[in-house]
Amino acid sequence: MKIIVASKNPVKINAVRLGFEQMFPNEHVVDVxxxxxxxxxxxxxxxxxxxxxxxxxxxxxxxxxxxxADYWVGLEGGVDLHGSDMAVSGWVVARDRDGLEGKSMTNTVYLPPKVAELVAGGMELGEADDIVFGTTNSKQSNGAVGILTGDVLKREEGFMMGVVGALIPHRNSELY
Incomplete structure (x- = not known):
């Protein structure tokens, strides 16, 4: 099985590999x-x-x-305002060679006001996290969710769960 991940971010690539292995344990994931x-x-x-x-x-x-390829997977993180609060989440879209597409969101968490203020001012979330939390390149490691939970929940795990959700139609194609 050949899977193209529309990102060079190692967190996202590994999340896709893990998600496919979870959803298709009897398939041999050859190339991600x-x-x-x-x-x-x-x-x-x-x-x-x-x-x-x-x-x-x-x-x-x-x-x-x-x-x-057999599958193409896109993962995109973003924010959304809910009143005066800013939430962060990600979308995962998985399409197979027959055109069947699945999509799912990752978990959603609310950002601290200082981070939200920087993002609302035009800064990317990873950069805002690095400034507020004193980290470096957090978007390619634990991300906001990992920082805020003390790595109880890691960015990779959140995206992996999104991949699992996006693969539901592929695992159950007779229903979709």
Whole structure:
């Protein structure tokens, strides 16, 4: 099974590998390759709708550039305002060579006001996290959710659960 992940981020690539292994334990996951393709949305999506669009655009672009795969998976993290609070979540879109598409959100957590203020001011979440929490390159490691939970929940696990959700139609294709 060849899977193209529309990201070079090692957290996202590993989340896809783990999600496929969980959902298809009898399949041999041969190749999981991360590629860089544009999302077609802002670097920091500011609504969950924009975040889903970014994940879907990544799948479209990966499928166009790398057509010889069994699956293409796009993962996009973004924020959304709920009143005066800002939440962070991610969308995962998984498409197979027959065109069947599944999608799912990761867990959603609310950001501390200082982080939300920086993001609302135009900063990417990873950069805002690094400033507020004194970390470096957190978006390619534990991310906001890992920092805020003391690594009880890691970014990779959240994306892996999103991958599992996005693979439901593929595991149950007779229903979709």
């Amino acid at each position: 390759e991360g590629v860089s393709v544009p999302s077609g949305v802002r670097d920091q999506p500011l609504t969950f709708d924009e975040t889903l669009t970014g994940a879907r655009n990544r799948v479209d672009n990966a499928q166009t550039e790398y057509p010889d």
